[in-house]
Amino acid sequence: MKRMLSGIKPTGQLTLGNYIGALRNFVKYQDDYEMFVFIANLHCVTVYQDPKELRKNLKDAIALYLACGLDPEKSTIFLQSDVMEQAQLGFLLTCTTYMGELNRMTQFKDKLAKQEKNITAGLYVYPSLMAADILAYDADYVPVGDDQKQHVELARDLAERFNNRYSPTFTVPEPLVAKVGARIMSLTEPTKKMSKSDETNKGCIYLLDEIPVARKKIMGAVTDMLAKVQYDKVNQPGISNLLEIMSSLSGEPIEDICARFEGKGYGEFKKAVADVVCDTLQQIQDRYHEIINSGQIDKVLEDGANKARYIAHKKLMKVQKKIGIEIRK
Ligand code: AMP
Numbered sequence: 001m002k003r004m005l006s007g008i009k010p011t012g013q014l015t016l017g018n019y020i021g022a023l024r025n026f027v028k029y030q031d032d033y034e035m036f037v038f039i040a041n042l043h044c045v046t047v048y049q050d051p052k053e054l055r056k057n058l059k060d061a062i063a064l065y066l067a068c069g070l071d072p073e074k075s076t077i078f079l080q081s082d083v084m085e086q087a088q089l090g091f092l093l094t095c096t097t098y099m100g101e102l103n104r105m106t107q108f109k110d111k112l113a114k115q116e117k118n119i120t121a122g123l124y125v126y127p128s129l130m131a132a133d134i135l136a137y138d139a140d141y142v143p144v145g146d147d148q149k150q151h152v153e154l155a156r157d158l159a160e161r162f163n164n165r166y167s168p169t170f171t172v173p174e175p176l177v178a179k180v181g182a183r184i185m186s187l188t189e190p191t192k193k194m195s196k197s198d199e200t201n202k203g204c205i206y207l208l209d210e211i212p213v214a215r216k217k218i219m220g221a222v223t224d225m226l227a228k229v230q231y232d233k234v235n236q237p238g239i240s241n242l243l244e245i246m247s248s249l250s251g252e253p254i255e256d257i258c259a260r261f262e263g264k265g266y267g268e269f270k271k272a273v274a275d276v277v278c279d280t281l282q283q284i285q286d287r288y289h290e291i292i293n294s295g296q297i298d299k300v301l302e303d304g305a306n307k308a309r310y311i312a313h314k315k316l317m318k319v320q321k322k323i324g325i326e327i328r329k
Pocket residue numbers: 008009017018019020021022023143144145146178182183184185193194195196
C-alpha cells in the first residue's frame with residue numbers, strides 16, 4: 001500500500017473550505033493509502049500565536065478531524081511536536097538546504113514583498129522542516145493546496161540530493177494538488193477563496209458555526225441579477241459557488257441541481273443549499289461534541305505519536321549514520 005501524508009496548521013478555526021478541499025478527501029484516501037495526518041503545530045509558531053487561542057484551536061482541530069471521519073484505526077493521527085525525531089531531522093535537512101533555495105520560496109518572497117515586520121528565522125527555514133515531515137515517513141504522495149506545491153518540490157530536491165550524496169535513503173514524494181473544482185469561494189466575494197482569515201466573517205462558514213448562523217450566511221450569499229440557477233463561473237460566480245458546495249456535499253451532479261431549480265427563484269435554491277450545508281454541519285458537530293470531552297483525543301494522539309515515532313526514529317538513525325554523526329551500531 002502506498003503511503004500518503006499531510007499536515008494542517010492549527011491556525012484559526014477550520015472552515016467548510018477545509019472540509020470540502022482537504023479533510024473530506026483525507027477520509028476517502030484512508031481506505032486506499034496508508035495515511036499519516038498530523039497537526040503542524042511547530043509550523044504554526046513560525047508566526048506568533050496567542051497561547052490560549054492556539055491550545056483551543058489545536059484541540060478543536062483534532063476533534064474535528066475525528067468528527068469528519070478520520071479513523072484512528074486506519075490513519076495515523078498525531079501532533080508534530082510529539083515526534084522530536086521529526087524536528088531533529090528538520091535540522092539535518094536545513095543543513096542540506098541552500099539559502100538560495102529558501103530565498104526562492106514564493107510564500108516567503110510574498111511576505112518580504114509585503115514588507116511584513118518581524119519575519120522570523122523559523123518562517124524562513126520552515127520548508128526544510130516540512131521536508132523532514134514528509135521524508136521521515138517515506139511518503140509517496142502529499143495532498144496539498146496549490147500554495148504548498150513548491151515546498152513539496154523542495155522536499156523532492158532534498159531527498160534526491162541526500163540519496164545521491166550518500167546512498168538511497170528517502171522516498172522521493174509527489175505532491176497531489178486538488179482539482180480546480182476543490183476551491184470553495186467566499187460567500188460575500190465569490191471571486192476570492194473562502195478563508196479562515198475572512199475579515200467580515202460573513203463570507204466564511206466555520207465547521208463549528210451555530211446552525212442558524214450558518215443558514216443566515218448562505219441565505220445572505222452574494223448572487224446576481226440573471227435570476228437563473230446555472231453554472232457559469234464568469235458571469236455568475238456566486239451561484240456557481242453555491243452549486244459547487246451543494247453538489248460536493250450531496251453528491252448530486254451540478255446539471256441535475258440546475259434542472260431541478262429551472263424557473264425557480266434564488267431564495268428557494270439558497271434554502272436548499274442551506275439545508276444540505278446545515279445537515280452536514282449538524283452531523284459533524286454532533287460527533288464533535290461527543291469527542292471533545294471524552295478523553296478520546298489524548299488516546300488517539302498517544303497512539304498516533306507512538307506509531308509515528310517508531311518510523312521517524314528508525315529513519316533518523318539511518319540518516320545520522322550515513323552523515324557520520326552516529327557511531328553506534
Ligand atoms: P489552509 O486553511 O489554507 O491552511 O489549508 C488547509 C487545507 O485546506 C489545504 O489543503 C487547502 O487546499 C484546503 N482549503 C483551504 N481553504 C479552501 C477552500 N476555500 N476551498 C477548498 N480547499 C480549501
